[in-house]
Amino acid sequence: MNEVALDLERLRQEIGEVPDPEVPVLTIADLGVLRSVEEVAGRVVVTITPTYSGCPAMSHIAERIAAVLDMHAVEGEVRTVFSPAWTTDWMSDDGRRKLTEYGIAPPHRAPAGDVLVAIRPPVHCPRCGSADTRLVSEFGSTACKAHYSCRSCSEPFDYFKEL
Amino acid sequence: MTTTTTTPLITFLLRTADDNLVLAQRLGALLARMPELEEDIAVANVCLDHLGQARSLYAHAAMLEGLGRSEDDLAMLRDERQFLNATLVEQPDVDFAHTIVRQFFVDAYQVPFYDVLCGASDPVLAGIAEKAMKEARYHLRRSATWVVRLGDGTEESHDRTQAAVDLLWRYTGDLLALDEIEETLVADGVLPSLDGVRGVFDATVASVFAEATLTLPTDPYQRLGGRAGVHTEQFGHLLPEMQRLYRSHPGARW
Numbered sequence: 001m002n003e004v005a006l007d008l009e010r011l012r013q014e015i016g017e018v019p020d021p022e023v024p025v026l027t028i029a030d031l032g033v034l035r036s037v038e039e040v041a042g043r044v045v046v047t048i049t050p051t052y053s054g055c056p057a058m059s060h061i062a063e064r065i066a067a068v069l070d071m072h073a074v075e076g077e078v079r080t081v082f083s084p085a086w087t088t089d090w091m092s093d094d095g096r097r098k099l100t101e102y103g104i105a106p107p108h109r110a111p112a113g114d115v116l117v118a119i120r121p122p123v124h125c126p127r128c129g130s131a132d133t134r135l136v137s138e139f140g141s142t143a144c145k146a147h148y149s150c151r152s153c154s155e156p157f158d159y160f161k162e163l
Numbered sequence: 164m165t166t167t168t169t170t171p172l173i174t175f176l177l178r179t180a181d182d183n184l185v186l187a188q189r190l191g192a193l194l195a196r197m198p199e200l201e202e203d204i205a206v207a208n209v210c211l212d213h214l215g216q217a218r219s220l221y222a223h224a225a226m227l228e229g230l231g232r233s234e235d236d237l238a239m240l241r242d243e244r245q246f247l248n249a250t251l252v253e254q255p256d257v258d259f260a261h262t263i264v265r266q267f268f269v270d271a272y273q274v275p276f277y278d279v280l281c282g283a284s285d286p287v288l289a290g291i292a293e294k295a296m297k298e299a300r301y302h303l304r305r306s307a308t309w310v311v312r313l314g315d316g317t318e319e320s321h322d323r324t325q326a327a328v329d330l331l332w333r334y335t336g337d338l339l340a341l342d343e344i345e346e347t348l349v350a351d352g353v354l355p356s357l358d359g360v361r362g363v364f365d366a367t368v369a370s371v372f373a374e375a376t377l378t379l380p381t382d383p384y385q386r387l388g389g390r391a392g393v394h395t396e397q398f399g400h401l402l403p404e405m406q407r408l409y410r411s412h413p414g415a416r417w
Binding site: 050052053054055056081082083084085086087136137138139140141143147161163 | 201202204205207208209211212213214215216218219286287289290291293294295296297298301304305
């Protein structure tokens with residue numbers, strides 16, 4: 001491996017550690033928001049993809065990445081791409097484990113097929129593990145979460161919804 | 164500011180962006196006014212998705228235009244006749260039923276519409292559509308669920324929802340109408356055919372309304388014109404409220 005490639009790999013790791021401001025237990029690498037770190041004509045191009053079209057965290061994430069580049073005195077830019085569209089299926093296993101520990105139920109596999117009758121398998125309570133839970137609302141405290149409640153331990157919790 | 168729209172693609176992007184922005188403006192005005200907390204959060208989320216879609220589309224239109232205008236300029240410095248949204252999205256929130264029925268018609272349209280746009284030859288537009296389609300799908304799950312719950316609910320909720328359908332149906336034609344802009348884009352290979360969108364929309368409406376015990380108006384009248392900038396009176400009230408802050412402080416930045 002040559003020197004440039006080594007630096008890029010290190011840079012990629014460090015950029016990947018940037019946390020999601022809304023779910024700080026997850027990094028942008030865990031989420032699959034960080035797509036690539038490449039050298040293009042002597043500049044570093046960092047490509048990210050939004051979780052949702054209107055995700056207010058994207059500009060914050062881009063600033064944090066730019067700060068990492070600055071810290072290493074690396075000339076570069078952050079690009080946002082939409083395709084292929086982000087899916088929760090890209091979330092790392094490590095990310096899923098961290099989410100559960102944080103008290104958020106990790107996403108099921110994204111559904112395919114008829115949009116009106118997508119039936120979600122039971123969501124397990126991240127606190128007591130029970131599958132006896134109920135959906136309170138498809139929309140939670142952030143765009144990516146649904147609001148659930150556990151019938152076994154009576155705790156409310158967030159579910160990182162599959163997309 | 165006067166707008167000279169230069170290509171059919173830019174016009175098309177503005178139409179789609181305007182649909183999303185104007186709807187987002189309506190939804191944003193409902194924050195803290197929804198009937199229950201969960202719905203307040205839901206409407207905020209849906210609003211944000213539409214706003215995000217609008218921003219991406221404006222930014223792309225501004226880039227293609229190459230006149231140095233920003234996405235904010237397109238949203239905030241165009242006048243009423245330059246807005247190309249379907250008149251449906253500017254209709255006011257008379258009650259919760261109107262909010263839900265308006266949303267349902269938009270969602271039932273956007274799912275097949277964005278599906279077609281995923282095949283656009285312009286990779287940026289195709290990417291925006293791919294993202295937006297996922298959002299439209301869960302928007303539709305929510306609004307369709309509510310239409311059934313309200314329509315097949317109490318006598319009061321049924322009657323109010325039917326009244327909303329009777330009022331709003333005439334504005335759906337704007338969403339589905341195709342004119343020379345779309346025809347040119349399809350003929351030039353920029354977009355795949357949009358002919359199938361209406362069929363999917365009609366089928367979604369028919370199946371959800373059957374379950375919701377709602378009926379479509381028998382009067383076939385459709386009020387068209389939004390795509391050419393001819394709006395309803397309601398838009399004249401919405402626009403200055405939306406643009407006032409930006410226009411009051413020219414050049415201000417966050």
